[in-house]
Amino acid sequence: MKDNETVWIDDIKTLADEKGKLTRVSFRQRRRDGSWQQRKREIYDNGNSATILPYDPQRKTVLLTRQLRLPVYLQDGAERMVEACAGKLDGEKAETRIVKEMEEELGYRIAKVERLFALYVSPAAVAEKIEFFTCAYSPADRVSAGGGLADEGEDIEVIETTLEQADAMIASGEIIDAKTVILVRWLSDRVAGSA
Template structure:
């Protein structure tokens, strides 16, 4: 009988409850056990020494000890914290006839805590939740924008904060017309989403990037892509405010 088994037996006799100390201790020990540095391929520039889970809720925060090979061939000890909250997709709908885009507006806690920022203007986005990006973004468009999307155009996938965050975002564009509006959108209240929807002229959106009204990086990227296709680029040099902003037309418009 091991010491942990003996401890469990004594506690069980005294309290009538069998503790799970051994399982918890075993799990913690396993999570903290260093991996052999020489498990990595010989030509790998990074050797993982140890992973330790610091927190886990909607995402996982992990502290990683590793060695990185320098140009000299020397191995340097490093430590980083990595947050993995899953991959995402983002979509910016564009109406070619009206030259408008659909944006969302909602409170984002980190900017609020950092700068007391008001609600942010963003493109429609959401977590993949183990679905293909093309499948998930169609659902997000209907939930957030009330928009029917049948053929989202996949552009590329990017890491937005690769030094600390594992999330990779897949970017999409799509065409839309007023007839594609199925519902008023606004997000899912049960998921804590309270989203306003705005229809903004593309040139106005570009001016809002320049003036700082749009601060979301993924939205800025998609606006730049649309400008490269359909704009003359002059809007980003303007400090135009928001005169070209309106509520999106309903399907009856």
């Protein structure tokens, strides 16, 4: 199967297919010097997602979550991780999905979100593309305690903190999630630029 002038896919083999799909791809890549190189990569595809960092401009606060992330626990022993609200798209538009995730996880009902950009966070082995959002919120938008959906195994603590404190949590190593670091730093730059 030839894809284009620089990549030729020889074989795709599914290694696992449960919540996500793990495949091994054998391919040939044309190097810049014109020669062809045989390569293999394992690719994990667990679907595209969306993430959001809500900001209250009056109180200068943001909403974050704290929950178990098994890979982080297995690697570092951290039982719970601080991160931005996020969820898989599951075939929905990113804007629609992130509004639902905010209500499920954070307990806030928001009608309007602002799309920032889309990024691949680990493109060498993970197919997931993440859509990044922000929005304005206030205490009046709270409709429940949040916490996620128990039938999906979610047990999410909602954290409201200042944007300045979220920045400090990055510096101290308390926030180590890439999507959250990107959102907090992006929003900090935006707020500083508008001051």
